[in-house]
Amino acid sequence: MEAAKNQLDKFMRFSYTDFYYSSFVDLSEKLCKLVPDDFDKMVFWGNSGTEANEAAMKLARNHTRRPLFLAHGGALSLTASKSIHRVGALPLVPEVVHFLYPYCYRCHWKQKFPECDYYCIDYFKEEYLEKFVPVDEVAAYVFEPCQGEGGYIIPPPDYFRRMGFLKKEGVLFVDDEIQTGMSRTGKFFAVEHLGIEADLISIAKGMASGLPLGAIIAKANIMQPWKPGQHASTFGANPVAVAAALATLEVGEIREVDPKREEDGRDRYEKA
Numbered sequence: 001m002e003a004a005k006n007q008l009d010k011f012m013r014f015s016y017t018d019f020y021y022s023s024f025v026d027l028s029e030k031l032c033k034l035v036p037d038d039f040d041k042m043v044f045w046g047n048s049g050t051e052a053n054e055a056a057m058k059l060a061r062n063h064t065r066r067p068l069f070l071a072h073g074g075a076l077s078l079t080a081s082k083s084i085h086r087v088g089a090l091p092l093v094p095e096v097v098h099f100l101y102p103y104c105y106r107c108h109w110k111q112k113f114p115e116c117d118y119y120c121i122d123y124f125k126e127e128y129l130e131k132f133v134p135v136d137e138v139a140a141y142v143f144e145p146c147q148g149e150g151g152y153i154i155p156p157p158d159y160f161r162r163m164g165f166l167k168k169e170g171v172l173f174v175d176d177e178i179q180t181g182m183s184r185t186g187k188f189f190a191v192e193h194l195g196i197e198a199d200l201i202s203i204a205k206g207m208a209s210g211l212p213l214g215a216i217i218a219k220a221n222i223m224q225p226w227k228p229g230q231h232a233s234t235f236g237a238n239p240v241a242v243a244a245a246l247a248t249l250e251v252g253e254i255r256e257v258d259p260k261r262e263e264d265g266r267d268r269y270e271k272a
């Protein structure tokens, strides 16, 4: 709150799509450094998770020139958690294919893990990819690393690595970290638990501790070809929200668990 108030006293509006100011560049750099994978990155700023996912969908179609999406993620066309969301709003973005999130505790196929040997993936290949989803028409697989809005479901440990076969088919992996990001699962991004690399990461919600802010971090080769004016946001990277986000990251860093914690039983937060 202090950071936001200080920023309010200076200025509260700046159009980052036309001009630069240093704090959102700092925040972009900090965010990119928190991505575990070592590739050149670019950031697009909006005000919410929905805007981040919309940007991801646009980027994915633009990059791949493919129409389809496989969805395990959030925002109206991508979510399948409650049908009431769709009442009065249909039709939505066409060519979004939903399939069941892997849920071992209440397996949809009445299998037992690990004896099932990831039957859910075999099912997906046989009943989706072979029957009605031509994989070379798929732009992206949008997923939550651990499901949130649709029930808090932890996928079986190797699920996403095994789904990595889609990458070989040219499908981009869009990691929706809008609920799971900001260290909520013990790592800054939950994708770090999965052993896979995301091509695009969306983040929002807690990033600015209650002020509206959302972002997409993309591989530079995916975002770079966007031409000036192809995508924009009036209030994205609002200076007040950015100041709050920078302060939030500082607090988050203090609370990160020290790797030596198991040895000496203390974390950096306690030491600070």
Ligand SMILES: Cc1ncc(COP(=O)(O)O)c(C=O)c1O
Pocket (backbone or CB within 6 Å): 047, 048, 049, 050, 051, 053, 073, 074, 075, 144, 148, 149, 176, 178, 179, 204, 205
């Ligand atoms: C996983 C996920 N993605 C996207 C969204 C959309 O975010 P927002 O409400 O900020 O538009 C939500 C919102 O609950 C979400 O949980």
